[in-house]
Amino acid sequence: MKIDLDRSKEPSLREQICAGIAERIRSGLLQPGEQLPSVRQLAQDLGVSLMTAVQAYGLLEKRGLVESVQGRGTFVRERAIATEASGDPFGWQLAIGDYLPRASFWSQSAVRLPPEILDLATASIHHSLLPLPLLEASIQSALKQAPQSLGRYAPFQGDPEFLAVVAGYLQRQGLSLSTHQLIITNGTQQGIDLFARTFLGPNDVLAMEAPAFSGAIDAFRLSHGHIVPVPVDREGIRLEILEDLSLQMRIKAIYVVPTYQNPTGSVMSLQRRKALIDFAVAAGALILEDEPHRELTLADKGTGRLPPPLKALDPDGRVVYLKGFSKFLFPGLRLGVLAADGALYRRLLAAKSIVDLxxxxxxxxxxxxxxxxxxxxxxxxxxxxxxxxxxxxxxxxLSRRLSPAIRWQRPQGGMHLWVTLPPFLDADSLLPEAHRRGIHFLPGSIFYPGEPESNHLRICWTNLADAELPGALECLCDVLNEAVR
Amino acid sequence: MKIDLDRSKEPSLREQICAGIAERIRSGLLQPGEQLPSVRQLAQDLGVSLMTAVQAYGLLEKRGLVESVQGRGTFVRERAIATEASGDPFGWQLAIGDYLPRASFWSQSAVRLPPEILDLATASIHHSLLPLPLLEASIQSALKQAPQSLGRYAPFQGDPEFLAVVAGYLQRQGLSLSTHQLIITNGTQQGIDLFARTFLGPNDVLAMEAPAFSGAIDAFRLSHGHIVPVPVDREGIRLEILEDLSLQMRIKAIYVVPTYQNPTGSVMSLQRRKALIDFAVAAGALILEDEPHRELTLADKGTGRLPPPLKALDPDGRVVYLKGFSKFLFPGLRLGVLAADGALYRRLLAAKSIVDLxxxxxxxxxxxxxxxxxxxxxxxxxxxxxxxxxxxxxxxxLSRRLSPAIRWQRPQGGMHLWVTLPPFLDADSLLPEAHRRGIHFLPGSIFYPGEPESNHLRICWTNLADAELPGALECLCDVLNEAVR
Structure with missing residues (x-):
């Protein structure tokens, strides 16, 4: 088992180990009933003393997450530990360490739930609202005109003809880019991952919004970079906090979702955008801009009044831009695009060639x-x-049914709603009851790159069919109101 | 710039730094005319003394790879260093370190060559030989029957219906696997990369065949694991060398292409397969088995006489199996499958969810x-x-035209031919002449995870059209024969 430990600071090593294992249990990487490495093995894997390992397991047991069984070892807690567990033919795999710190997407995905659950978690638009007939016509036409492309590899950056139409699309979104600045990716998630692998390692600092898109947190954690959360307000990432941070450490990169931030929905103001770029230039930092929702504006007159993407303000090839199409065009095809310049572009393209050709x-x-x-x-x-x-x-x-003790904001765009419960409530603990009543949402805790706040939750209000949404919302209101009472 | 340095052993740090930068230059990550970091920056990035950095640049200059320009810095050599270079708006990117050790695929891809070049490098089958009509019919039928799937995400492991037909296909290849052991990947390359990221880090040893598939070397290098090359003979990876190694170090995983090895074409015997598994069990090591070519057998009676995949002999969930379909079915769709068991499966699936959902x-x-x-x-x-x-x-x-001083083996299966020149010849240095005459091949040096042998080359004889192949082969023979004379 690999846990990134910071020996230089608080909290203590045993607390850090306990937190690392707890995160694995919560995200499902360690399953109920699964055996943990022996304390000896753990101490050796992490380069800590036997005493520290024993104390870390002690903390986990005190918190009810694991159970130690006399003479057999320590197990992730479940109602009853199966006594057959020791007959597991794959038990030897326990000794094989891995490098996965967390996988929130995997653990929280509605895919694991029964199909009758009404899913307020998955960030997508119901398929009846997607341009499926346009897609079908397009595929039909390609079958006629480019059948040979079934039998050929694409250039690593993407097909030139496709890059050209994507560049045209981005132009209409306010971004003038040539095809030589673009790389086609398997959705935005791969773009985040390519950036993380290329530029982040154990000695690099990445600053990111908190709360933030949980899939991005997972990808950054996998790079083993040092992640520093920076709170967001209504205008986006809080610059004065970034500036304070930069006095203490060298920030290598900043990850932001400036337009309809995920999960809070906030839009970074033009002034903040300009100031963020000035800050990045002064700090020598890269900016990774993730913009999956720009098109989904609920203002009356389209995207016209939104401030431009950071990439459109980029003075010197500092912004790496990600555009996903899964959210509102074709989730079933998983294609997105990354834009970058100069040596950054070349390195990201080399990374793309390594990860999947x-x-x-x-x-x-x-x-x-x-x-x-x-x-x-x-x-x-x-x-x-x-x-x-x-x-x-x-x-x-929500205005009609939800207790006034629960706060939320009317969405301006995007597809999410960020709900804040009174501070004493824990959204994770409400999930079992929600599932029993037939709905699923995302607990806010997975959106925090650092210490989680547990009194939030995110719902996506675009995923269900028209007929399903009202019932799901009422059910949600009931679960939350009862918790408040 | 990030270079993995091993402080415990030979060669010296300055040699290791020189080799690391040379590899980046050769693989195109550093372009002619591009400026290298200052010695001060390099020393700081790598945690070495200023003197070591100066000496490393000195070695590179002596080897003709870089040039230092008074008062401006050190540059990758090219015929004439453009004096405008300092006006490059992206020059500041120089100070941004990355984690890419090499990208041979990217640098050697024929995509960068003029289209009239006859490509003996790309490992694919000419599209006229691929089942494009079957694919078109299949796509037509899916458009009718599953249009909604254009608008939905897949489960991370893959669509259950597709997993079921893939399991059926593997069954016919001698592998009995349930859908719960499978993960759909973006080609085999992503499977290799998922394995590398999940299980390999700076303290882990991966043993792999030498020579070996260059894309796998790239992916393993990107994980920053410690890669140990093990020579292959006609029966596959040499076990006695693996056994010697395991006395000196703990081997975490072994990567093999047992059936029609890439690039040598050798087939691992049944006896060697069994012994390899016994070795892995004794050493507590994982096996990553990559099998893209099993179907491409040139024996008269199909795959019947091939030994079974290692995965079919797997006693305890130790083998992670990769099957690609790009080679002989649909390169334009980039789908492959990974098979694993137990906790290894769960961890690889979590990694897949992180890298692209x-x-x-x-x-x-x-x-x-x-x-x-x-x-x-x-x-x-x-x-x-x-x-x-x-x-x-x-x-x-080849028998008729190629000098007898050049060795090669009649292919038994797969799509490659490994050609060995007399030891004094360097295949890399023959490439410019080959390009002038209109052909491209892969120099053998990129297939070595450790110290490269430079007197080999790999050609793929299935990629060209019937009409193009004879001329390309004759041209190849001319280039090689002239070099021998």
Missing amino acids: GSPLWLQKALVPFFQNPQLPRYIDRLNSILLQRSRQVADT | GSPLWLQKALVPFFQNPQLPRYIDRLNSILLQRSRQVADT
């Missing part, structure tokens, strides 16, 4: 007509007017 | 009818009889 050529060819279709902008406008209506229903229901 | 659902749905099509096995038989004929033509041409 490039994204599927045929999928890219199959999407060329889609991005050229003049109906695409009209589809997005129509989608936004449907979502605007839906967001009003959501706001009505 | 799963492979595209719709592609998987689009391939279900393809794998169910009874014509698929017939297609593979027909392909093999075409390849058998082609391999005879290749062997005829």
